[in-house]
Amino acid sequence: MMQVVTPARYQEFSLERATLAVQRFKDQPGALIEALHELQATFGYVDEAAMPMLAKLFNLSRAEVHGVTSFYHDFRRSKPGAYTLRVCQAEACQAMGAVELTQAIKEQLGCDFHQTSADGLFSLEPVYCLGNCACSPSVMVDQQNYGRVTPERFQELASMLAASAKGSN
Ligand code: FES
Structure with missing residues (x-):
């Protein structure tokens, strides 16, 4: 879980x-x-x-x-999504499917890096190593790391996050 x-x-x-x-x-x-x-x-x-x-x-x-x-690229110039989703683009993650995962995430959210999904839930950002290489490919949602993320696992995670955002409103 x-x-x-x-x-x-x-x-x-x-x-x-x-x-x-x-x-x-x-x-x-x-x-x-x-x-x-x-x-x-x-x-x-x-x-x-x-x-x-x-x-x-x-x-x-x-x-x-x-x-x-x-x-300073750290400063956002527009309102962020409810979650900041960082997808690792560095070598270890690339070797374990980060390219395909990134593509699937972009398609699912309907947005590119540095953009926010239309439902306002996710701001998508690239990141270069999350220190979680042993569990590649990795993503980070706000401050929480998730490892061995497949497109299917991301779908599951995204639904859970969407439900959590709804519940906290
Ligand atoms: S290369 Fe992705 S977490 Fe280190």
Whole structure:
């Protein structure tokens, strides 16, 4: 029986909430990255509407804030799915069928890497080794690793996650 995680809970974005979340970083030179992490942890992504507020807070131009946000691929620019699904693309997993698994997952979810499935459940991301090579091919859902994932096993996992997301609403 696979253990399923409940979806991460994020607050709905509002400029007011965003300002409150990052206020403590004011006047801390170089704290923009920390503020961006804080926004992502609170809302699941960094909303475009927060850019002018961040520029003001750190006394930077909007272009500078944009530059930093897009340089670090860790920062999402759009609302994430209920789960972040990372599919390992590194060598050990590739040798054990990760290419076919990735294709099957993309088809099942109807989206590509860096996109979110239409039902809003999964944001799909590539990852390069999850430290779970002995159980290749591996995927990670939020912080939970799953090994020896076949397309069939993924279907089963996806249904369980969908049910868990429904139940936690
Ligand atoms: S190569 Fe995929 S978990 Fe290490």
